[in-house]
Amino acid sequence: MAEEMEQWLSSLLRLTDEEEKMTEKQIKIIQAAVDIFADKGYASTSTSEIAQRAGVAEGTIFRHYKTKKDLLLSIVAPVMSKLVAPFVLRDLHQVLDTEYEQFEDFLRAMMRNRLEFVVKHAPIVKIMLHEIPFHPELQSQFKEQLFPQVGERLKRIITHFQSRGDLIEMPPFALLRMSVSAIMGYIFTRCYLFPEHDWNDEEEIERVVNFIMHGLAPRKE
Known part of the structure; x- marks a missing residue:
């Protein structure tokens, strides 16, 4: 499970264009969010849990994403066309x-x-x-x-x-x-x-x- 998740996250993080490079903290937030979403689901996951798993302050998440749903959409929606469809296919x-x-x-x-x-x-x-x-x-x-x-x-x-x-x-x-x-x-x-x-x-x-x-x-x- 860990190996598959690591490969998937690696593919996800390679999708960003040069001008949209993620900061180290954004990468940690995404890794933590995907990990916990897979384990508990979006609805049962709190931003404080994501922050703790990512090793950042909860306020750091909200500097990048206004709400938890923004975090989900900012992570998943932009990469659907580049990752999920090819992954499913x-x-x-x-x-x-x-x-x-x-x-x-x-x-x-x-x-x-x-x-x-x-x-x-x-x-x-x-x-x-x-x-x-x-x-x-x-x-x-x-x-x-x-x-x-x-x-x-x-x-x-x-x-x-x-x-x-x-x-x-x-x-x-x-x-x-x-x-x-x-x-x-x-x-x-x-x-x-x-x-x-x-x-x-x-x-x-x-x-x-x-x-x-x-x-x-x-x-x-």
Whole structure:
């Protein structure tokens, strides 16, 4: 966990332009804020805790950021397009760019890919799960950077299998929403709700794929 967080923070801190170089105290504040946000969540974190972890006076935080939310937005929002979208898309392109014989093969590849990603980067994903749903500014950044890169490619995959008669006629994004909900439902349960459970990922992947295909397969005359 510490190593992954250190790598993520290192990537974040390299994003600032030369004219926007952070001071040493700003870097310490950011490191402390991300660390505590990952552990406790934004709402349960106080600026005094951040200051103590960063080894600075609480007033130093407010010299740079007027409120705790300004701190969150100043850290996260500007780097969404440069870090989070590429981070979320890491290794996903190989799934999206592969041709599959059947839609269920695509589902298996997608689920294995995203499960491996979340297991490997669980603390970082936890921050995004904590904060993005409750901050419209972060939602906008996330959607603007992520959806254009993924949405159209997923739509093409779905319409391809629809044209072959493998999937029912339904708006592609409706099919996508249902598939993603089933896949992410398992991943969230497996990684965050019951991580201590003895999961058999391959069996669960097959269950999820069968569940999706049972609902999406066209009726046979």
